[in-house]
Structures are given as C-alpha cells and as structure tokens.
Amino acid sequence: MQLILAPMQGLVDDVMRDLLTRIGGYDECVSEFVRITHTVHSRSTWLKYAPEIANGNKTPAGTPCAVQLLGSDADNMAVNALEAVRFGADKIDLNFGCPAPTVNKHKGGAVLLKEPDLIHHIVKTLRQRLPEHIPLTGKMRLGYEDKSLALECAAAIAEGGACALTVHARTKVEGYEPPAHWEWIRKIREHVAIPVTANGDVFSLKDYIGIKEMTGCNSVMLGRGAVIRPDLARQIKQYENGEAVRDTDFAEVSVWINQFFHLCLAKEANNKYPVARLKQWLGMMKKEFGEAQELFDAVRAVKDAEEVARILAAFEDKMNA
Numbered sequence: 001m002q003l004i005l006a007p008m009q010g011l012v013d014d015v016m017r018d019l020l021t022r023i024g025g026y027d028e029c030v031s032e033f034v035r036i037t038h039t040v041h042s043r044s045t046w047l048k049y050a051p052e053i054a055n056g057n058k059t060p061a062g063t064p065c066a067v068q069l070l071g072s073d074a075d076n077m078a079v080n081a082l083e084a085v086r087f088g089a090d091k092i093d094l095n096f097g098c099p100a101p102t103v104n105k106h107k108g109g110a111v112l113l114k115e116p117d118l119i120h121h122i123v124k125t126l127r128q129r130l131p132e133h134i135p136l137t138g139k140m141r142l143g144y145e146d147k148s149l150a151l152e153c154a155a156a157i158a159e160g161g162a163c164a165l166t167v168h169a170r171t172k173v174e175g176y177e178p179p180a181h182w183e184w185i186r187k188i189r190e191h192v193a194i195p196v197t198a199n200g201d202v203f204s205l206k207d208y209i210g211i212k213e214m215t216g217c218n219s220v221m222l223g224r225g226a227v228i229r230p231d232l233a234r235q236i237k238q239y240e241n242g243e244a245v246r247d248t249d250f251a252e253v254s255v256w257i258n259q260f261f262h263l264c265l266a267k268e269a270n271n272k273y274p275v276a277r278l279k280q281w282l283g284m285m286k287k288e289f290g291e292a293q294e295l296f297d298a299v300r301a302v303k304d305a306e307e308v309a310r311i312l313a314a315f316e317d318k319m320n321a
C-alpha cells in the first residue's frame with residue numbers, strides 16, 4: 001500500500017510536508033503546483049516551491065517529493081519541466097484538477113478536463129521531452145461541469161505516457177462538497193492501464209478502509225485529513241502492518257504544533273508567516289480536537305510571534321505535565 005500526501009497550495013508547503021512526513025506513514029508527497037504561463041522559471045522559483053529538490057528530492061525525514069506543474073502550453077511546460085530536472089527535480093506531476101477561477105480563466109487546472117485531446121497533447125509532449133528515467137504522473141478531477149469525459153480524460157493521461165494517475169473523485173463544480181464519488185475511481189482504474197491513486201474525503205482510518213474497498217486501489221492520497229489529523233497516515237500504516245492502531249492524544253499533537261511553529265520561524269523569521277500558518281492549521285484541527293479550539297482561542301488575537309511561541313510552550317508544558 002502506498003500513502004501519498006496531497007499537494008495543497010497555501011496549506012501543505014515545504015514546512016508542513018516536513019512536519020507531516022516526520023510524523024510518518026507517507027511514502028511520497030507532492031509540491032504545491034508551480035504555475036507555468038509564458039515564462040521560464042528560475043532555479044530560485046523551483047526551490048521556493050520545492051526546496052526538497054536541493055535535498056535529493058526528499059523531505060528532511062527522507063520522504064520523496066514530486067514537483068507539480070500546472071498549465072496548458074505544452075511546449076512551455078516541457079521547457080519548464082526540463083529546467084526543473086536540470087536543477088535536480090526527479091519526478092514531475094501534472095495538475096488537471098485545480099478549481100481556482102483565476103487559474104481556470106488562464107486555461108489551467110480543471111478547465112482542461114473539457115479538452116481531453118489537449119490533456120493528451122500536454123502529457124505526450126512532456127513525456128517525449130523529459131529524460132526517460134524521470135517519472136511523469138497526472139492528477140485529475142472527474143470533470144469540469146459533469147463526469148461525461150472522466151474516462152476519456154483518464155485515458156488521455158495514461159495514453160499520453162504518464163506512469164500513474166491520481167483521481168480526486170469530484171468534478172470542478174462539486175468543489176469540496178461531500179460526498180466524493182469513489183465508485184468513479186474504480187471505473188477509471190478499470191479503464192486505464194496505469195496504477196491509480198484514490199483521493200477524496202479520507203478523514204479517518206474508516207474512510208481509508210472504505211475508499212480502498214470501493215476503488216480497489218493500492219495507493220491512496222490524503223489531503224485535508226492529513227492536516228486535520230496529523231497522525232492519520234501513521235494510523236493507516238499501523239493498520240496495514242497489522243499493528244495496534246494508536247489514537248494519538250493531544251499532548252503529542254501539542255509537541256508537533258510547537259515544532260511546526262518553530263520550523264515556520266526558521267523559514268521566515270517575521271511575525272506574519274509563522275503566525276498565519278499556525279492559525280490556519282489550528283483552525284482546521286479544532287474541528288477534530290477540542291484542545292485545538294482552546295489553543296486557537298488563546299492565539300487568535302495575538303500577532304507577535306514571540307508571544308505566540310510563549311503561549312505554545314506553556315500549552316505544551318500543560319498538556320505534557
């Protein structure tokens with residue numbers, strides 16, 4: 001079984017990838033999407049989105065990290081992908097699922113699901129230009145407005161030369177509304193000759209067992225659930241290994257929160273980035289953990305990073321007393 005940490009722009013940046021892969025359970029992760037328009041990105045841009053490139057394409061915990069590209073200009077995407085490879089990237093993923101209006105307006109992400117021929121052209125162009133040893137993968141939703149082209153789009157990605165495909169089981173217009181249509185992942189898996197990773201609405205071990213059963217996939221990608229429950233992948237791996245599944249208590253989570261904040265501070269020692277990232281994470285975790293709500297309330301109005309660090313340290317001490 002493969003467990004993959006989902007790319008999530010603005011949420012799972014290199015710091016979150018670092019933390020979550022340290023906690024464990026992941027076999028792979030993917031960078032936030034790097035948007036390709038008319039320019040060719042510099043080394044610093046690639047390293048900004050995927051600092052793992054400079055670490056042998058691994059997070060500090062040693063989990064492999066692919067670089068995700070988003071765009072529709074096949075030639076320029078190929079030029080950029082080759083640049084990323086020149087700077088050290090060793091796996092490229094293509095985004096055919098982003099629902100953001102600005103991205104879709106410029107013909108990127110989910111809007112391409114209306115044009116399977118263009119998807120095929122993009123994948124084929126990149127496959128032909130990239131060195132053979134660089135794996136190329138794709139990630140798609142089920143469609144834009146409806147699912148009528150889902151199988152065609154999946155086939156376009158597979159026949160274009162991708163070696164694996166991740167399916168987020170919703171259309172663009174379905175946004176993030178539950179339910180995710182896992183039965184469509186099975187249809188796609190049965191339709192294409194490449195391995196399919198199942199994705200959408202896995203928030204618990206029970207969901208994981210459900211998606212695996214419904215789709216028959218040997219690979220599952222965790223998105224929001226990975227952030228809300230930072231030990232979700234670890235629990236799943238414990239289950240898969242036949243070990244006792246340990247429900248993490250918040251004392252351990254409070255250590256991770258503190259660690260995350262200090263990793264954010266080490267990346268950008270201003271007040272804004274670490275404080276905003278912490279509040280974003282607590283805002284998501286408070287749905288799952290009452291203690292996260294308490295901590296969220298304690299830092300909600302605080303803007304100064306040093307003050308936040310003091311609150312976090314005191315909270316961790318209290319939880320672990």
Ligand SMILES: Cc1cc2nc3c(=O)[nH]c(=O)nc-3n(C[C@H](O)[C@H](O)[C@H](O)COP(=O)(O)O)c2cc1C
Nearest residue numbers: 006007008009011032033168200201202222223224
């Ligand atoms: C905040 C946010 C940012 C996302 N950014 C990306 C992205 O950069 N690339 C991508 O392929 N998918 C992106 N996604 C989609 C996720 O990778 C995933 O497919 C989706 O959240 C469904 O999985 P989940 O139900 O486990 O969250 C994003 C999702 C969220 C919520």
